[in-house]
Amino acid sequence: MESGKNFILGxxxxxxxxxxxxxxxxxxxxxxxxxxxxxxxxxxEDALGYKRSRLPIAAFMFGITGTTLALxxxxxxxxxxxxxxxxxxxxxxxxxxxPVTFEMTVLFAAFGMVGxxxxxSNLKPWGKAKIFDLRSTxxxxxxxxxxxxxxxxxxxxxxxxxxxxxxxVNTKNFD
Amino acid sequence: xxxxxxxxxxxxxxxxxxxxxxxxxCRQVEGKPTKTWMLAMAISLGFLAVGCYTLFYTLWDGIGxxxxxxxxxxxxxxxxFVWWVGIGHAGTLISAILLLFRQKxxxxxxxxxxxxxxxxxxCAACFPMIxxxxxxxxxxxxxxxxxxxxxxxxxxxxxxxxxxFAISTYFSVSLVFWYIGLIPDFATIRDxxxxxxxxxxxxxxxxxWDGAAKTWARYESVALILAGLATPLVLSVHTIxxxxxxxxxxxxWHTTIFPPYFVAGAIFSGFAMVxxxxxxxxxxxxxxxxITINHIELMNIIVMVTGSIVxxxxxxxxxxxxxxxxxxxxxxxLNRATGPYAWAYWSMMTCNVISPQLFWFKKIRTSLVxxxxxxxxxxxxxxxxxxxxxxxxLHRDYLPSSWAMFTPTFYDVxxxxxxxxxxxxxxxxxxxxxxxxxxxxxKSIIKSDSLKEK
Numbered sequence: 001m002e003s004g005k006n007f008i009l010g011x012x013x014x015x016x017x018x019x020x021x022x023x024x025x026x027x028x029x030x031x032x033x034x035x036x037x038x039x040x041x042x043x044x045e046d047a048l049g050y051k052r053s054r055l056p057i058a059a060f061m062f063g064i065t066g067t068t069l070a071l072x073x074x075x076x077x078x079x080x081x082x083x084x085x086x087x088x089x090x091x092x093x094x095x096x097x098x099p100v101t102f103e104m105t106v107l108f109a110a111f112g113m114v115g116x117x118x119x120x121s122n123l124k125p126w127g128k129a130k131i132f133d134l135r136s137t138x139x140x141x142x143x144x145x146x147x148x149x150x151x152x153x154x155x156x157x158x159x160x161x162x163x164x165x166x167x168x169v170n171t172k173n174f175d
Numbered sequence: 176x177x178x179x180x181x182x183x184x185x186x187x188x189x190x191x192x193x194x195x196x197x198x199x200x201c202r203q204v205e206g207k208p209t210k211t212w213m214l215a216m217a218i219s220l221g222f223l224a225v226g227c228y229t230l231f232y233t234l235w236d237g238i239g240x241x242x243x244x245x246x247x248x249x250x251x252x253x254x255x256f257v258w259w260v261g262i263g264h265a266g267t268l269i270s271a272i273l274l275l276f277r278q279k280x281x282x283x284x285x286x287x288x289x290x291x292x293x294x295x296x297x298c299a300a301c302f303p304m305i306x307x308x309x310x311x312x313x314x315x316x317x318x319x320x321x322x323x324x325x326x327x328x329x330x331x332x333x334x335x336x337x338x339x340f341a342i343s344t345y346f347s348v349s350l351v352f353w354y355i356g357l358i359p360d361f362a363t364i365r366d367x368x369x370x371x372x373x374x375x376x377x378x379x380x381x382x383x384w385d386g387a388a389k390t391w392a393r394y395e396s397v398a399l400i401l402a403g404l405a406t407p408l409v410l411s412v413h414t415i416x417x418x419x420x421x422x423x424x425x426x427x428w429h430t431t432i433f434p435p436y437f438v439a440g441a442i443f444s445g446f447a448m449v450x451x452x453x454x455x456x457x458x459x460x461x462x463x464x465x466i467t468i469n470h471i472e473l474m475n476i477i478v479m480v481t482g483s484i485v486x487x488x489x490x491x492x493x494x495x496x497x498x499x500x501x502x503x504x505x506x507x508x509l510n511r512a513t514g515p516y517a518w519a520y521w522s523m524m525t526c527n528v529i530s531p532q533l534f535w536f537k538k539i540r541t542s543l544v545x546x547x548x549x550x551x552x553x554x555x556x557x558x559x560x561x562x563x564x565x566x567x568x569l570h571r572d573y574l575p576s577s578w579a580m581f582t583p584t585f586y587d588v589x590x591x592x593x594x595x596x597x598x599x600x601x602x603x604x605x606x607x608x609x610x611x612x613x614x615x616x617x618k619s620i621i622k623s624d625s626l627k628e629k
Contacts, residue, residue: 015622035388038193038363039618045392053396059404077319077328086332099337099415103344106408110348110401114355117397118382121390127383129362136386137363139193139618 007033008154009132010143010161011168015041018141021164022047025143028160033146036136055113055120062112063105070104071097132172144172186280186620189464193618196465197363200610203460204364205373208607211459219599226593229586230305237308240586246572246579251587252302253419254561258444259299259594260342260416261437261557264409265445266292267349270356271405274398280473282616283465287456288449289353290609294601295448296346298594303338305590334418341415345408352401355394358384359615413441420564427507427568432495436488440557443481443527446474447553452602454547456611465612468541475540478553482531485560489528507568515580516567519559526556 010025012018018041026032026049035044078084079092118124136142143166145157152160154171161169191199208216233240243250266289273281304310307317314320317339319329329336361381368374384390417433450471457466496508511520530552534540539549571578605611 036386037388037391038197038386039359039615040391040395041388041619044388048388050389050392053393055393055396056400059400073319074331078331082328084330086330089332093332096332099334099411099418100331100340102407102411103337103340106348106404107344110351110404113397113400114351117355117393121393123358123382123384123390125379125382128378129365129381129383129385131366131385134366137359137366137384138197 005174006147007132007172007174008145008147008157008161009168009170009172010145010164010166011133011135011170012141012143012165013139013167015141017165018143019043019047021143021161021166024164025145025160030145030152030157030160031150033144033149036132036142036144038137038139038141041141055117058116059109059113062116063109065112066104066106066108067101069108070101074100130174133170184467184469186283186467186469187465187617188467191464191621193621196612196614196618196621197367199462199465200360200612200614201364201367203606204608204610205367212603212607216600216603219596219603221596222592223596223600225589226596229589230593233305233586233590234308234310238306240584241590242582242584242587244579244581246577247566247569247581249569250566250581251562251583251591252306254558254565255591255594256299256302257416257437257561257565258554258558259295259302259598261413261441261444261561262448262554263292263295263299263345263349263445264413264438264441265449266290267345267352267405267409268442268445269449270352271402271409274402275406279620280470282620283462283612284449284453284470284474285616286353286356286609286613287453287606287611288445289349289356290605291449291452291602292349292445293346293353294598294605295445296342296349297601298598300342300346301594301597302590334415334422337415338419341412345412348401348405348408352398352405355397355401356613356616357609358382359386359394360610360613362386363614364610410438413437425568426501426503427511427564429504430492430495432488432491436485436492439481439484439488440527440560443478443485443531444554444557446478446481447550447557450474450478450546450550451554454543454550456606460606460611462612465617468543471543471546472537472540475534475546478550479531479534479540482527482534482553486528489524506571510571511563511567514567514571516563516570519563520567523556523559523563526552527560530556 010021012021015037018035018037022032022035022044026047032048035048037044074097075092083091085091132144133140133142143161145161147154147157150157158169187196229240238252241250241252266285269281269288270285273285304313307313317329317336319331358381361377362384365374365377365381368377414434414437417437420428421430421433423429453466454471457463493508493512496504499505511517530549533545533549539545566581570580
């Protein structure tokens with residue numbers, strides 16, 4: 001996520017204070033850049049007004065790709081390319097193909113979804129996290145407000161963060 | 176705000192704060208390896224060395240080095256395979272099924288259990304690969320790849336091939352599930368790292384995780400869908416393993432009860448192995464506040480329930496063998512209970528059916544010593560279960576002139592030791608360099624569970 005250089009950070013100790021603070025601060029017209037938390041806080045994405053993730057749809061699409069691929073592969077190999085007569089039985093018995101079809105569906109859905117998650121969230125082994133406050137992976141919740149994207153003055157933003165229950169309000173500049 | 180009923184016991188004791196969780200778990204990763212760890216590692220590397228020696232000769236001279244004979248063509252190899260795969264069922268069960276059921280007690284045990292799952296599946300996969308003899312050609316034999324024989328494809332009607340797909344899918348999906356959960360915790364270690372090497376390593380491992388609310392929302396959705404996918408997957412794996420036997424026509428194997436019976440047995444032995452490992456980890460790493468007696472009791476209840484299901488399955492098998500009126504089926508079971516392998520059968524019965532019933536007593540299921548001993552007894556019993564199913568069904572062949580007994584050789588034992596060495600080496604490395612408890616998940620219940628104690 002490309003963003004500005006000058007931020008005001010509100011540090012919160014408690015997830016319930018944070019949830020109220022997010023609503024409170026947004027009502028005052030402050031645009032929040034992002035909130036960084038050490039653990040998933042339920043309801044935070046709703047408070048921030050984020051849309052529901054579409055990853056389940058991606059998982060479904062990858063899943064049916066796996067199903068199709070598995071069935072096509074088996075029908076092609078045993079039905080068309082090299083039919084094998086095994087005790088006079090059907091060349092392409094569908095019930096026998098179910099286990100492999102199921103496994104391929106799960107495999108494709110899982111890997112496809114996780115791959116999509118990595119791509120959309122910009123997670124990669126050589127990725128460098130833009131760290132606002134080192135404590136945000138330990139025990140503090142950090143609300144970052146981008147000064148360049150807000151029309152309010154830094155003082156007004158700091159006051160809004162303080163009023164909402166932040167234990168500290170800091171500034172952070174990226175060069 | 177999360178509310179937990181006051182009737183429930185807290186899942187984290189000792190009034191831990193969020194910061195304490197970070198400190199308590201990261202301490203093991205950041206500190207120097209202890210003497211105990213070095214010793215444990217040396218012992219498992221010793222097992223691994225013996226195993227590598229026997230593996231070399233098994234591959235060099237062929238699997239004739241094992242004690243197999245014309246009648247008993249499958250013995251310790253597939254027994255060990257099924258045993259390890261079974262053990263590898265607990266981790267994904269804990270993280271997937273318990274997640275879907277919103278069982279929060281999974282949170283402090285799922286990391287180690289999933290790690291154990293992955294290592295157990297690796298150990299399991301060793302046996303079919305060794306059994307191939309020339310395992311470097313295994314890809315051609317086991318996967319549908321175009322090959323030098325023309326386009327002669329693998330046989331999709333064969334349960335052994337389904338096994339290849341089931342186990343490789345299970346392994347890779349479990350690995351991904353485990354890794355997704357590790358990413359936020361690696362970020363915590365990265366942000367605390369003081370030296371350059373660990374900063375670089377954990378930075379790469381954490382994939383640039385920043386804990387943004389948006390990413391957490393996606394993470395939660397990925398975890399939920401993966402749990403939904405892994406739940407039928409974990410049940411399918413041992414079902415398909417049981418097809419290896421159930422779709423044959425050997426008396427004693429040809430049974431429709433096998434899939435649920437194998438799955439229950441897998442969960443049973445998997446939980447027992449989780450208990451064995453966690454009781455030691457909790458003691459050595461002083462994690463008593465995270466893995467509480469409450470956790471151990473809940474796991475023991477699962478062991479008791481699945482142990483009872485296994486017991487009912489054994490008795491059903493016996494009943495159906497008699498009720499079916501099929502002479503061969505009746506003989507197979509009579510021979511199991513009274514034949515030359517009766518000692519294995521009754522060891523299995525004692526370890527798997529009788530011993531878990533002790534957990535009806537609250538005193539026993541909350542006792543650490545009793546749990547530890549019984550968890551090992553259960554896994555001994557589960558090894559015998561597979562041995563009984565495999566060897567006693569084969570050793571009295573159709574013609575009495577082909578009847579035989581199985582005697583393991585040094586190479587059978589050595590190849591089994593190899594997997595023990597591999598398993599424990601991997602587990603000890605994990606316990607030293609990875610966070611053994613899912614910090615992010617445990618932190619999310621600190622407010623509702625730990626702080627309310629105060």
